[in-house]
Amino acid sequence: MAPTLFEHDAKPGDLIEIFRGTYEHWAIYIGGNEIVHLIPPNEDSGALGGLLTLLDSNTAQVRRQKIWEVVGHHRFIINNFLDDEYEPRERHLIVRDACRMVSQELPYSAISHNCEHFVTELRYGKSESRQVKRAAAIGGIAVAGVGIVALGAALFASLLKDDDKERRHHK
Numbered sequence: 001m002a003p004t005l006f007e008h009d010a011k012p013g014d015l016i017e018i019f020r021g022t023y024e025h026w027a028i029y030i031g032g033n034e035i036v037h038l039i040p041p042n043e044d045s046g047a048l049g050g051l052l053t054l055l056d057s058n059t060a061q062v063r064r065q066k067i068w069e070v071v072g073h074h075r076f077i078i079n080n081f082l083d084d085e086y087e088p089r090e091r092h093l094i095v096r097d098a099c100r101m102v103s104q105e106l107p108y109s110a111i112s113h114n115c116e117h118f119v120t121e122l123r124y125g126k127s128e129s130r131q132v133k134r135a136a137a138i139g140g141i142a143v144a145g146v147g148i149v150a151l152g153a154a155l156f157a158s159l160l161k162d163d164d165k166e167r168r169h170h171k
Contacts, residue, residue: 008067010078013091015119017079018071024131026116027070028098028123029078035067036098038118040108060108060115062101086124094122 010016010029018025027037040057067076080088088094107113116129 008076008078010067011091013088013094013123014078015080015123016067016076018074018076020074024116025070026119027067028094028119029067030064030095030098033067034064035070036062036064036102037070038106038108038115039063057108059105060113062098062104062106062118064099064102080123081130082120082124082126082128086126088123089125098122 012029012031014029016027016029016035018027025037025039027035029035038060040060106118113127114129114131116131117127120129121127
């Protein structure tokens with residue numbers, strides 16, 4: 001169950017990770033129960049519709065909204081996941097820069113310019129997406145798996161041919 005309005009411990013400049021089932025949406029908490037986030041048009045049209053929009057959009061808008069309008073019935077956490085790797089920028093600078101970007105339309109790509117890239121750039125000055133890295137790793141594993149299966153099939157076929165040749169040779 002999602003926390004109530006007063007149960008979160010977010011501080012201005014914190015990253016908010018919202019679990020939307022098929023993907024995670026990211027925002028920057030700016031205080032006053034408000035967040036700033038990057039959202040493609042129609043992204044909030046349900047899980048599958050939202051995912052399809054994410055994959056099909058090439059622009060997105062920076063919005064400032066109440067956290068509960070964006071979270072809805074989904075679960076969220078405060079997740080400053082790169083704090084051990086990078087020094088976070090000062091909180092007031094993160095909030096200032098996020099607020100200055102509100103209403104701007106920015107390039108969007110699920111792979112290189114998504115909402116997670118947007119918030120990590122604001123917090124750390126470095127644009128990263130763990131979701132994209134995870135998807136790339138899964139894709140690499142899938143490709144490797146297909147390659148292993150193909151190699152296995154080729155070896156098996158080769159063994160069958162050799163076995164067939166040997167049987168014909170001994171007749």
